[in-house]
Amino acid sequence: MPGRKTLPGKRWKNSGVAATDAVIKLLQPGDEIVAGNDLYGGTYRLFTKVFEKFGLKFHYVDMSDAGNVRSHINKNTKLIWAETPTNPLINITDIAAMAAIAKEHKLLLCVDNTFASPYLQNPLDLGADIVMHSSTKYLGGHSDVIQGALAMNDAALREKLYFLQKSCGAVPGPMDCFLVLRGIKTLHVRMQRHCENGEKMAHYLRNHSKVGKVYWCGFEDHPGYHVAKKQMRGFGGMISFTLKDESEQAARKLMSSTKLFSLAESLGGVESLINHPASMTHASIPREERIKNGLTDSLIRLSVGIEDAEDLIADIEQALNI
Ligand SMILES: Cc1ncc(COP(=O)(O)O)c(C=O)c1O
Numbered sequence: 001m002p003g004r005k006t007l008p009g010k011r012w013k014n015s016g017v018a019a020t021d022a023v024i025k026l027l028q029p030g031d032e033i034v035a036g037n038d039l040y041g042g043t044y045r046l047f048t049k050v051f052e053k054f055g056l057k058f059h060y061v062d063m064s065d066a067g068n069v070r071s072h073i074n075k076n077t078k079l080i081w082a083e084t085p086t087n088p089l090i091n092i093t094d095i096a097a098m099a100a101i102a103k104e105h106k107l108l109l110c111v112d113n114t115f116a117s118p119y120l121q122n123p124l125d126l127g128a129d130i131v132m133h134s135s136t137k138y139l140g141g142h143s144d145v146i147q148g149a150l151a152m153n154d155a156a157l158r159e160k161l162y163f164l165q166k167s168c169g170a171v172p173g174p175m176d177c178f179l180v181l182r183g184i185k186t187l188h189v190r191m192q193r194h195c196e197n198g199e200k201m202a203h204y205l206r207n208h209s210k211v212g213k214v215y216w217c218g219f220e221d222h223p224g225y226h227v228a229k230k231q232m233r234g235f236g237g238m239i240s241f242t243l244k245d246e247s248e249q250a251a252r253k254l255m256s257s258t259k260l261f262s263l264a265e266s267l268g269g270v271e272s273l274i275n276h277p278a279s280m281t282h283a284s285i286p287r288e289e290r291i292k293n294g295l296t297d298s299l300i301r302l303s304v305g306i307e308d309a310e311d312l313i314a315d316i317e318q319a320l321n322i
Contacts, residue, residue: 009151009154010150011149011150011158011161011162012148012149012172013147013149013150013170013172014147014148014170014172014176015134015146015148016040016042016114016132016134016137017042017043017148019149019150019170020046020132021050021168021170022150022165022170023079023081023150024047024051024056025168026108027056029054030055030076031056031057031077032056032057032058032059032072032076032077033047033056033059033078033079034058034059034061034069034072034073034077034081035059035080036061036062036063036082036083036086036093037293038083038086038088038091039083039086040083040114040282041277041284041285042284043081043112044282044285045285057076062091063082063091063093064091064093064223064224069098069101070101073101073105073107077105077107079107079108080098080101080107080108080109081110082109082110082112083114083115084113084115084116085115085116085224085228085238086115087114087267087281088215088240088275088282088299088301089293089295090115090215090216090238090239091224092217092222092223092228093224093227094231095109095127095128095231096126096231098127099127102127102129108129108130109123110128110130110131110132111123111131112132112133112134113131113132114132114137114138114268115137115236115238115267115268116232116236117138117139117187117236117268118131118133118187119138120191120232120233120234120235120236121231121232121233124152124153126231129154130151131150131151132148133149134147134148134268135183136148136268137269138187138190138191139184139187140179140180141186141187141190141268141269141270142183143266143269143270143273144179145180145183147177147179147180149180190306192234194237194304195236196309197305197307197309197312198216198218198238199235201237201304201309201312201316202214202216202219202239204313206219208320209244210243210244210245211241211242211244212241212246214240214241215239215240216235216238216239217235217236218235237303238301238302238304239301239304240277240300241299241300241302242300243298243300248278248297251298251299252276254300254319254322255276255300255319257318258274258315258316258319259318259319260272260307260311260312261302263275265280266303267301267303268303269303269305270305270306271305271307272305272312272315273302273303274300276301277301278290278295278296278299281301
Protein backbone atom coordinates (compact mmCIF):
# COMPACT_ATOMS: atom_id res chain seq x y z
CA MET A 1 0.00 0.00 0.00
CA PRO A 2 1.66 3.26 -1.08
CA GLY A 3 2.59 5.60 1.76
CA ARG A 4 2.11 2.91 4.42
CA LYS A 5 5.04 1.47 6.32
CA THR A 6 5.25 -2.28 6.91
CA LEU A 7 4.85 -3.13 10.58
CA PRO A 8 8.24 -3.54 12.24
CA GLY A 9 9.11 -7.19 12.66
CA LYS A 10 6.74 -8.53 10.02
CA ARG A 11 7.42 -9.61 6.44
CA TRP A 12 4.63 -10.73 4.17
CA LYS A 13 5.63 -13.31 1.52
CA ASN A 14 3.75 -14.57 -1.48
CA SER A 15 3.11 -18.04 0.01
CA GLY A 16 3.84 -19.99 3.17
CA VAL A 17 6.39 -22.02 1.23
CA ALA A 18 8.09 -18.78 0.06
CA ALA A 19 8.30 -17.67 3.70
CA THR A 20 9.92 -20.99 4.68
CA ASP A 21 12.26 -20.70 1.69
CA ALA A 22 13.46 -17.28 2.91
CA VAL A 23 14.22 -18.62 6.40
CA ILE A 24 16.29 -21.51 5.05
CA LYS A 25 18.20 -19.11 2.77
CA LEU A 26 19.63 -17.49 5.91
CA LEU A 27 21.86 -20.59 6.07
CA GLN A 28 25.05 -21.64 4.26
CA PRO A 29 26.07 -24.94 2.60
CA GLY A 30 27.25 -27.32 5.32
CA ASP A 31 24.80 -25.97 7.90
CA GLU A 32 22.48 -28.43 9.62
CA ILE A 33 18.86 -28.12 10.66
CA VAL A 34 16.92 -30.14 13.21
CA ALA A 35 13.28 -30.36 12.11
CA GLY A 36 10.19 -32.25 13.24
CA ASN A 37 9.39 -35.61 11.66
CA ASP A 38 5.76 -34.67 11.04
CA LEU A 39 5.76 -31.62 8.78
CA TYR A 40 3.52 -30.20 6.09
CA GLY A 41 4.46 -32.21 2.95
CA GLY A 42 5.47 -29.08 1.01
CA THR A 43 7.94 -28.08 3.74
CA TYR A 44 9.45 -31.56 3.66
CA ARG A 45 9.61 -31.41 -0.16
CA LEU A 46 11.35 -28.01 -0.06
CA PHE A 47 13.91 -29.30 2.45
CA THR A 48 14.62 -32.64 0.76
CA LYS A 49 14.19 -31.87 -2.94
CA VAL A 50 15.51 -28.31 -3.11
CA PHE A 51 17.78 -27.43 -0.19
CA GLU A 52 19.58 -30.75 0.36
CA LYS A 53 21.22 -30.38 -3.04
CA PHE A 54 22.64 -27.02 -1.93
CA GLY A 55 24.54 -28.78 0.84
CA LEU A 56 22.19 -28.31 3.78
CA LYS A 57 21.61 -31.28 6.07
CA PHE A 58 18.24 -31.87 7.74
CA HIS A 59 17.61 -34.19 10.68
CA TYR A 60 13.95 -35.16 11.17
CA VAL A 61 13.17 -36.05 14.76
CA ASP A 62 10.21 -36.63 17.04
CA MET A 63 10.17 -33.24 18.76
CA SER A 64 7.78 -34.27 21.51
CA ASP A 65 10.98 -35.36 23.29
CA ALA A 66 13.47 -32.51 23.62
CA GLY A 67 16.23 -35.11 24.09
CA ASN A 68 15.82 -36.14 20.42
CA VAL A 69 16.55 -32.56 19.38
CA ARG A 70 19.58 -32.25 21.67
CA SER A 71 21.11 -35.47 20.40
CA HIS A 72 21.09 -34.20 16.80
CA ILE A 73 22.83 -30.90 17.53
CA ASN A 74 26.46 -30.59 16.49
CA LYS A 75 28.85 -27.77 15.62
CA ASN A 76 27.21 -27.29 12.20
CA THR A 77 23.66 -26.94 13.51
CA LYS A 78 22.18 -23.50 12.90
CA LEU A 79 18.40 -23.84 13.03
CA ILE A 80 15.60 -25.70 14.80
CA TRP A 81 12.45 -25.89 12.67
CA ALA A 82 9.34 -26.77 14.67
CA GLU A 83 5.79 -27.07 13.42
CA THR A 84 3.21 -27.19 16.25
CA PRO A 85 0.51 -28.46 16.13
CA THR A 86 1.79 -30.54 13.24
CA ASN A 87 0.15 -31.20 9.91
CA PRO A 88 -1.46 -33.73 9.81
CA LEU A 89 -0.92 -35.71 13.04
CA ILE A 90 -1.55 -32.80 15.46
CA ASN A 91 1.64 -33.50 17.43
CA ILE A 92 2.70 -30.85 19.90
CA THR A 93 6.19 -29.45 20.47
CA ASP A 94 7.07 -27.54 23.64
CA ILE A 95 8.12 -24.19 22.16
CA ALA A 96 9.70 -22.86 25.39
CA ALA A 97 11.79 -26.05 25.70
CA MET A 98 12.96 -25.68 22.08
CA ALA A 99 13.78 -22.01 22.70
CA ALA A 100 15.92 -22.95 25.72
CA ILE A 101 17.87 -25.46 23.59
CA ALA A 102 18.25 -22.90 20.80
CA LYS A 103 19.57 -20.24 23.21
CA GLU A 104 22.00 -22.67 24.85
CA HIS A 105 23.50 -23.66 21.48
CA LYS A 106 23.12 -20.22 19.82
CA LEU A 107 20.74 -21.54 17.16
CA LEU A 108 17.74 -19.92 15.54
CA LEU A 109 14.34 -21.33 16.39
CA CYS A 110 11.63 -20.95 13.75
CA VAL A 111 8.10 -22.10 14.56
CA ASP A 112 5.51 -22.84 11.86
CA ASN A 113 2.42 -21.49 13.63
CA THR A 114 0.00 -22.08 10.75
CA PHE A 115 -2.35 -24.53 12.53
CA ALA A 116 -2.67 -22.44 15.70
CA SER A 117 -2.72 -18.91 14.21
CA PRO A 118 -1.59 -15.94 16.33
CA TYR A 119 -4.94 -16.02 18.10
CA LEU A 120 -4.15 -19.35 19.77
CA GLN A 121 -0.37 -19.29 20.09
CA ASN A 122 2.43 -16.68 20.13
CA PRO A 123 5.82 -18.41 19.72
CA LEU A 124 7.85 -15.16 19.94
CA ASP A 125 6.59 -14.72 23.52
CA LEU A 126 7.83 -18.24 24.28
CA GLY A 127 11.34 -17.50 23.01
CA ALA A 128 11.21 -18.36 19.30
CA ASP A 129 13.27 -16.17 16.93
CA ILE A 130 10.99 -16.41 13.90
CA VAL A 131 7.36 -17.36 13.45
CA MET A 132 6.22 -18.58 10.09
CA HIS A 133 2.60 -18.55 8.97
CA SER A 134 0.92 -19.78 5.87
CA SER A 135 -1.52 -16.86 5.84
CA THR A 136 -3.29 -18.78 3.07
CA LYS A 137 -4.96 -20.53 6.02
CA TYR A 138 -6.45 -18.99 9.19
CA LEU A 139 -5.07 -15.45 8.72
CA GLY A 140 -6.76 -15.08 5.33
CA GLY A 141 -9.55 -17.36 6.48
CA HIS A 142 -11.59 -17.59 3.28
CA SER A 143 -9.57 -19.93 1.03
CA ASP A 144 -9.20 -17.21 -1.59
CA VAL A 145 -5.56 -16.19 -1.25
CA ILE A 146 -2.09 -17.74 -1.14
CA GLN A 147 0.31 -15.91 1.13
CA GLY A 148 2.90 -16.39 3.87
CA ALA A 149 4.22 -14.29 6.72
CA LEU A 150 7.27 -14.17 8.94
CA ALA A 151 7.32 -12.41 12.31
CA MET A 152 10.36 -11.69 14.44
CA ASN A 153 11.47 -9.32 17.20
CA ASP A 154 14.97 -8.68 15.95
CA ALA A 155 15.57 -5.78 13.55
CA ALA A 156 18.82 -7.22 12.13
CA LEU A 157 17.13 -10.55 11.38
CA ARG A 158 14.24 -8.70 9.80
CA GLU A 159 16.66 -6.83 7.50
CA LYS A 160 18.30 -10.11 6.41
CA LEU A 161 14.90 -11.64 5.63
CA TYR A 162 13.78 -8.50 3.83
CA PHE A 163 16.93 -8.64 1.69
CA LEU A 164 16.20 -12.29 0.83
CA GLN A 165 12.58 -11.49 0.06
CA LYS A 166 13.31 -8.72 -2.39
CA SER A 167 16.33 -10.49 -3.90
CA CYS A 168 14.45 -13.74 -4.49
CA GLY A 169 11.15 -12.16 -5.49
CA ALA A 170 8.82 -13.56 -2.82
CA VAL A 171 6.71 -10.40 -2.99
CA PRO A 172 2.94 -10.63 -2.42
CA GLY A 173 0.51 -8.79 -4.67
CA PRO A 174 -1.59 -5.87 -3.36
CA MET A 175 -4.92 -7.70 -3.75
CA ASP A 176 -3.59 -10.65 -1.75
CA CYS A 177 -2.39 -8.26 0.99
CA PHE A 178 -5.83 -6.65 1.06
CA LEU A 179 -7.54 -10.04 1.40
CA VAL A 180 -5.29 -11.15 4.27
CA LEU A 181 -5.59 -7.81 6.09
CA ARG A 182 -9.37 -8.04 5.79
CA GLY A 183 -9.32 -11.65 6.96
CA ILE A 184 -7.32 -10.76 10.08
CA LYS A 185 -10.11 -8.42 11.23
CA THR A 186 -12.30 -11.46 11.95
CA LEU A 187 -9.56 -13.88 13.04
CA HIS A 188 -10.60 -13.81 16.71
CA VAL A 189 -14.27 -14.62 16.10
CA ARG A 190 -13.49 -17.24 13.48
CA MET A 191 -10.94 -18.96 15.72
CA GLN A 192 -13.38 -19.10 18.63
CA ARG A 193 -15.89 -20.92 16.40
CA HIS A 194 -13.20 -23.18 14.86
CA CYS A 195 -12.24 -24.23 18.41
CA GLU A 196 -15.86 -24.85 19.48
CA ASN A 197 -16.71 -26.82 16.35
CA GLY A 198 -13.38 -28.69 16.49
CA GLU A 199 -14.10 -29.81 20.04
CA LYS A 200 -17.61 -31.04 19.16
CA MET A 201 -16.39 -32.86 16.07
CA ALA A 202 -13.43 -34.46 17.88
CA HIS A 203 -15.69 -35.88 20.62
CA TYR A 204 -18.30 -37.03 18.10
CA LEU A 205 -15.64 -38.90 16.09
CA ARG A 206 -14.07 -40.45 19.17
CA ASN A 207 -17.42 -41.91 20.21
CA HIS A 208 -18.29 -43.32 16.78
CA SER A 209 -18.14 -47.10 16.41
CA LYS A 210 -16.68 -46.94 12.87
CA VAL A 211 -13.89 -44.50 13.76
CA GLY A 212 -10.42 -45.70 14.79
CA LYS A 213 -7.90 -43.16 16.10
CA VAL A 214 -8.75 -39.46 16.45
CA TYR A 215 -5.90 -36.94 16.51
CA TRP A 216 -6.85 -33.67 18.27
CA CYS A 217 -4.69 -31.97 20.89
CA GLY A 218 -7.64 -31.07 23.16
CA PHE A 219 -8.12 -34.66 24.38
CA GLU A 220 -6.73 -34.98 27.90
CA ASP A 221 -5.02 -38.24 26.92
CA HIS A 222 -3.29 -36.66 23.88
CA PRO A 223 0.48 -36.98 24.61
CA GLY A 224 0.92 -33.23 24.02
CA TYR A 225 -2.20 -32.10 25.90
CA HIS A 226 -0.44 -30.47 28.86
CA VAL A 227 2.05 -28.62 26.67
CA ALA A 228 -0.77 -27.54 24.33
CA LYS A 229 -2.79 -26.30 27.31
CA LYS A 230 0.22 -24.34 28.56
CA GLN A 231 1.21 -22.71 25.27
CA MET A 232 -2.11 -22.42 23.38
CA ARG A 233 -5.34 -20.56 24.17
CA GLY A 234 -7.52 -23.21 22.53
CA PHE A 235 -7.08 -26.44 20.61
CA GLY A 236 -8.16 -25.34 17.15
CA GLY A 237 -10.24 -26.89 14.41
CA MET A 238 -7.77 -29.28 12.80
CA ILE A 239 -8.51 -32.96 13.39
CA SER A 240 -7.21 -36.12 11.76
CA PHE A 241 -8.70 -39.59 12.13
CA THR A 242 -8.68 -43.13 10.82
CA LEU A 243 -11.51 -45.57 10.36
CA LYS A 244 -11.66 -48.96 12.08
CA ASP A 245 -11.63 -50.33 8.53
CA GLU A 246 -8.11 -49.08 7.88
CA SER A 247 -8.24 -49.57 4.11
CA GLU A 248 -7.51 -46.61 1.87
CA GLN A 249 -10.65 -47.58 -0.07
CA ALA A 250 -12.87 -47.02 3.00
CA ALA A 251 -11.23 -43.65 3.64
CA ARG A 252 -11.72 -42.61 0.01
CA LYS A 253 -15.35 -43.69 0.12
CA LEU A 254 -15.98 -41.48 3.14
CA MET A 255 -14.16 -38.52 1.62
CA SER A 256 -16.16 -38.73 -1.58
CA SER A 257 -19.46 -38.95 0.31
CA THR A 258 -19.42 -35.72 2.33
CA LYS A 259 -21.63 -32.88 1.14
CA LEU A 260 -20.62 -29.95 3.36
CA PHE A 261 -16.97 -30.91 3.71
CA SER A 262 -15.32 -30.27 0.33
CA LEU A 263 -12.42 -32.48 -0.67
CA ALA A 264 -9.50 -30.05 -0.94
CA GLU A 265 -5.90 -29.56 0.14
CA SER A 266 -6.12 -26.26 1.96
CA LEU A 267 -7.28 -25.55 5.52
CA GLY A 268 -8.18 -22.79 7.94
CA GLY A 269 -11.03 -21.29 5.91
CA VAL A 270 -14.57 -20.57 7.07
CA GLU A 271 -15.83 -23.55 5.06
CA SER A 272 -15.02 -27.07 6.18
CA LEU A 273 -12.61 -29.16 4.13
CA ILE A 274 -11.71 -32.83 4.08
CA ASN A 275 -8.36 -34.07 2.87
CA HIS A 276 -6.47 -37.30 2.23
CA PRO A 277 -2.90 -36.45 3.31
CA ALA A 278 -1.31 -39.60 1.80
CA SER A 279 -2.39 -38.71 -1.75
CA MET A 280 -2.79 -34.93 -1.43
CA THR A 281 -0.94 -32.62 1.00
CA HIS A 282 1.71 -35.17 1.97
CA ALA A 283 2.06 -37.14 -1.28
CA SER A 284 5.62 -35.85 -1.72
CA ILE A 285 6.80 -37.76 1.39
CA PRO A 286 8.01 -41.27 0.46
CA ARG A 287 5.47 -43.86 1.67
CA GLU A 288 7.98 -45.65 3.95
CA GLU A 289 8.89 -42.38 5.63
CA ARG A 290 5.21 -41.44 6.07
CA ILE A 291 4.23 -44.79 7.55
CA LYS A 292 7.24 -44.80 9.89
CA ASN A 293 6.00 -41.53 11.38
CA GLY A 294 2.38 -42.66 11.70
CA LEU A 295 0.90 -41.08 8.58
CA THR A 296 -1.04 -44.06 7.24
CA ASP A 297 -2.73 -44.46 3.84
CA SER A 298 -6.13 -44.37 5.53
CA LEU A 299 -5.62 -41.13 7.49
CA ILE A 300 -8.30 -38.48 6.90
CA ARG A 301 -7.77 -34.81 7.84
CA LEU A 302 -10.54 -32.35 8.61
CA SER A 303 -10.33 -28.59 8.66
CA VAL A 304 -13.45 -27.90 10.68
CA GLY A 305 -14.98 -24.64 9.52
CA ILE A 306 -17.33 -22.21 11.19
CA GLU A 307 -20.64 -23.61 9.92
CA ASP A 308 -23.27 -25.00 12.30
CA ALA A 309 -21.59 -27.83 14.24
CA GLU A 310 -24.67 -30.06 14.09
CA ASP A 311 -24.79 -29.77 10.29
CA LEU A 312 -21.11 -30.69 10.09
CA ILE A 313 -21.55 -33.70 12.35
CA ALA A 314 -24.63 -34.80 10.38
CA ASP A 315 -22.59 -34.60 7.20
CA ILE A 316 -19.84 -36.88 8.56
CA GLU A 317 -22.51 -39.18 10.04
CA GLN A 318 -24.25 -39.69 6.69
CA ALA A 319 -20.89 -40.24 4.97
CA LEU A 320 -19.91 -42.85 7.59
CA ASN A 321 -23.21 -44.65 7.01
CA ILE A 322 -22.92 -44.94 3.22
C1 LIG B 1 1.64 -26.21 8.41
C2 LIG B 1 1.83 -25.61 7.05
N1 LIG B 1 2.92 -24.86 6.81
C3 LIG B 1 3.14 -24.29 5.60
C4 LIG B 1 2.27 -24.47 4.55
C5 LIG B 1 2.56 -23.85 3.20
O1 LIG B 1 1.77 -22.74 2.98
P1 LIG B 1 1.32 -22.19 1.52
O2 LIG B 1 0.28 -23.15 1.01
O3 LIG B 1 0.79 -20.83 1.83
O4 LIG B 1 2.54 -22.17 0.68
C6 LIG B 1 1.12 -25.23 4.76
C7 LIG B 1 0.17 -25.45 3.66
O5 LIG B 1 -0.70 -26.30 3.74
C8 LIG B 1 0.89 -25.81 6.04
O6 LIG B 1 -0.19 -26.57 6.30
